Amino acid sequence: MQSPWIEKHRPKFLEDVVGNTDIVSRLKVIARHGNVSNLILAGPPGTGKTTTIHCLARHLLGKSMSQAVLELNASDERGIDVVRSKIKSFAQRKVTLPPGTHKLVILDEADAMTPPAQQALRRIMELYSTTTRFALACNMSSKIIEPIQSRCAILRFSKLSPPDVGERVRKVLITEGISFDDEAIDVLADISDGDMRVALNAAQAASVVHSHLTQRNVLEVSDIPHPRAVMTMVEHCQKSELDEALFVLKDLWKQGFCAEDIVKSVFRVVSNHSTLEEVVMLHFLKIVGQTHCRIIRGHDNFVQLAGMIAAMAIKDMEFVPEG
Structure with missing residues (x-):
């Protein structure tokens, strides 16, 4: 059975990690010196947060990695009992490690941990700071309590280019x-x-x-709208050709694409449209954002999409930059 490519081709070393070069460079320095601090790795999904910390652990711990690393997914095991049992017992365990290194606890989706569990984790981080380090991967660091944030170096990952x-x-x-x-x-x-x-x-x-x-x-x-079709629709809006733009929209709708798929595709096309003037691009993005909000709230999807196209095709924009 063929294994998923995301696992089969997961980077094993920091040199193989793609994107976020500044963060990877900092971690390479940490890998050379060996003394890693507690870390919070924050950023969107699929940007390499967990992979990067695995690469760092592999470099620091080598063959001891299987015994010296505890990995938990906090979205599944997020209660205070997990912190008190699994994490505390791991922190208390004695393991022979390379000189200057520490045991490592990797908590994926750490922003899903309950507040009591985070408070218990804060205490464990204090008690076992000489033997154990913690790496918390999350989408939003703001959901991690301040006492933990103050004990960690925060690395903010951005979307890959x-x-x-x-x-x-x-x-x-x-x-x-x-x-x-x-x-x-x-x-x-x-x-x-x-x-x-x-x-x-x-x-x-x-x-x-x-x-x-x-x-x-x-x-x-x-299963996303063809970028060329969306590009054609945006260009019709740019030329105030409302009927032509609506014809493309109706065709996409008949193909079965949902409103959110179409809105997200329009956003991507407008953001990357090199021929749009900046003021026009900002105006279009404002309309797309407002439409997305209304669709999320449950308003009639096609009516909102048609309204978006009509608003984009209007020549008289609601705002004109000063100067």
């Missing part, structure tokens, strides 16, 4: 012996929205059906 995603996907496809078009790589990088897992999962799904990846078959498995 399309070139970074495209480069890694290209290497994986070559390793797997899958042929591809450059346009397919561009689409995979675009639909990932900075999440490497999304790009690799889409590439693997397409490769199961097709021996050669093209833009078309990647879009088929990804």
